[in-house]
Every structure is written in structure tokens, then in C-alpha cells.
Amino acid sequence: MSYQAIFFDFGGVFTASPFHAITDFAIQQGTDADLFAETLLGQYGVDGDHPWHRMERGEITLEQARQLIIELGANKGFEADIYEVFASMGSKGGVREKLADYALTLRPAGFTTVCVTNNVKEFGEGWRNLIPTSEIFDHIIDSCEEGVRKPDPKIYQIALERANVKPNEVLFLDDFEGNLIAAEALGIDGLLVTEDEEKTITDLREAITS
Known part of the structure; x- marks a missing residue:
């Protein structure tokens, strides 16, 4: 071609890949990795109304997305603070x-x-x-x-x-x-x-x- x-x-x-860092973070805090990733990012293979998707489309700010995702995590019984995930990436990124x-x-x-x-x-x-x-x-x-x-x-x-x-x-x-x-x-x-x-x-x- x-x-x-x-x-x-x-x-x-x-x-x-940020996906690997997210999986590692979930495992470290004892949370199901797939559930954590979906809470953080939504269903990444579609373009929907999840806060992460809205943030990536420029519809809401990073801080607004963070607060909404924290609420999603709390409703499922675990902490989902994207700032903590970002901090954990360190040299992995x-x-x-x-x-x-x-x-x-x-x-x-x-x-x-x-x-x-x-x-x-x-x-x-x-x-x-x-x-x-x-x-x-x-x-x-x-x-x-x-x-x-x-x-x-x-x-x-x-x-x-x-x-x-x-x-x-x-x-x-x-x-x-x-x-x-x-x-x-x-x-x-x-x-x-x-x-x-x-x-x-x-x-x-x-x-x-x-």
C-alpha cells in the first residue's frame, strides 16, 4: 500500500499506555480493575455522556469531571480520584x-x-x-x-x-x-x-x- x-x-x-497504569492503580487499592476503569473512563469504546468523555470533548473542565467521577466511585463503594491516578503514573508515563x-x-x-x-x-x-x-x-x-x-x-x-x-x-x-x-x-x-x-x-x- x-x-x-x-x-x-x-x-x-x-x-x-494510561490504561495499564489505571489497572495497576485499581489492583493496588483492591478494586476490580474493569469496574474501576469503567468508572473512571466510561465505556471507552463508545462516545457517550460519561464525565471523562465530556471532558475530552471540552464540554466540562478537568475539575468538574474529577468531582463527577469521585461521586460515581463513591456510589460504587470505592475512591475514584483521577488526580490520585495521575500521580501514581509517575515514570510509567x-x-x-x-x-x-x-x-x-x-x-x-x-x-x-x-x-x-x-x-x-x-x-x-x-x-x-x-x-x-x-x-x-x-x-x-x-x-x-x-x-x-x-x-x-x-x-x-x-x-x-x-x-x-x-x-x-x-x-x-x-x-x-x-x-x-x-x-x-x-x-x-x-x-x-x-x-x-x-x-x-x-x-x-x-x-x-x-
Whole structure:
């Protein structure tokens, strides 16, 4: 396949997956991991009215989402403070510098590069400074700025329009399978990112050179 554009998720691709940190936190406090994750994030494979989803669409603030999620947890008999979860991540959220370095080579090689991320307004300056985003990406499609989040097809359509490419000209890297399934339904090829950074680089290189 001759790709013209590479779309990247951010968290879980250029940094360690937050999903693993959330699972670890739940286990440490003796809470069912699946129940805790759903309380914190809602059903992540859909775009609904859970506070986390609303926050990622920019409809409510981080603090508003925090308080609503604390209430959800309290109703289920456990503590669900997103600030404590964030604090527990520490070095687990480390940057994948080798992948960032490889991504820097894509624009000079003629690819259009786009970051398609579900993110939070209050985190904007922080995550964008973890890697040289302005050098890596031609466009950044941030859910909290666009008012739509993955896996809603609209966010991929926005990315396609900004990059001026067709779905079959795109390879999309994400660590959440539901996001890839939604993109693939539009005709975008997906590459599932794991914790193995070297494998991600190898898979990406092979996909764009084959």
C-alpha cells in the first residue's frame, strides 16, 4: 500500500499506555480493575455522556469531571480520584523517544503526519511539550478543541480533511483497538500499538515501505 499520510494517537503511542497504569492503580487499592476503569473512563469504546468523555470533548473542565467521577466511585463503594491516578503514573508515563525520533523522519520523507488524540484542555501545554510536536506533525486534531472524540467517525473525517487525503491513503497508529475499528470502517488502515516500542517502529517502517 502506498500511504500518503500517517495518523498517530498520542497517549499510549508516544507515551506508555494510561490504561495499564489505571489497572495497576485499581489492583493496588483492591478494586476490580474493569469496574474501576469503567468508572473512571466510561465505556471507552463508545462516545457517550460519561464525565471523562465530556471532558475530552471540552464540554466540562478537568475539575468538574474529577468531582463527577469521585461521586460515581463513591456510589460504587470505592475512591475514584483521577488526580490520585495521575500521580501514581509517575515514570510509567515515560516518553517513547525512539518512536518520536523515527516519526521526525516522516515529513521529510514526504508523508503528511497528523496527531488524532482524545485529550484534555488542561493538559494541552504539557503533552505537546513531551516530544517536538510542531516538528513531527503537520496537524494536531485534539478532541477537546474539535468537540468530538474517538471513536466518533467525525474526528477521523476532520483529520482527513485537514490532511487533504483519502481514507485508503492513510495508516493510523493507536493503542486502543476500538479506535482502530472505527477508523477502519471508514477505509483507513490501522496499526495496533503495544508496549513494545521497537516492534511499533519496525511495523510502521515495514508498512510504509512495502
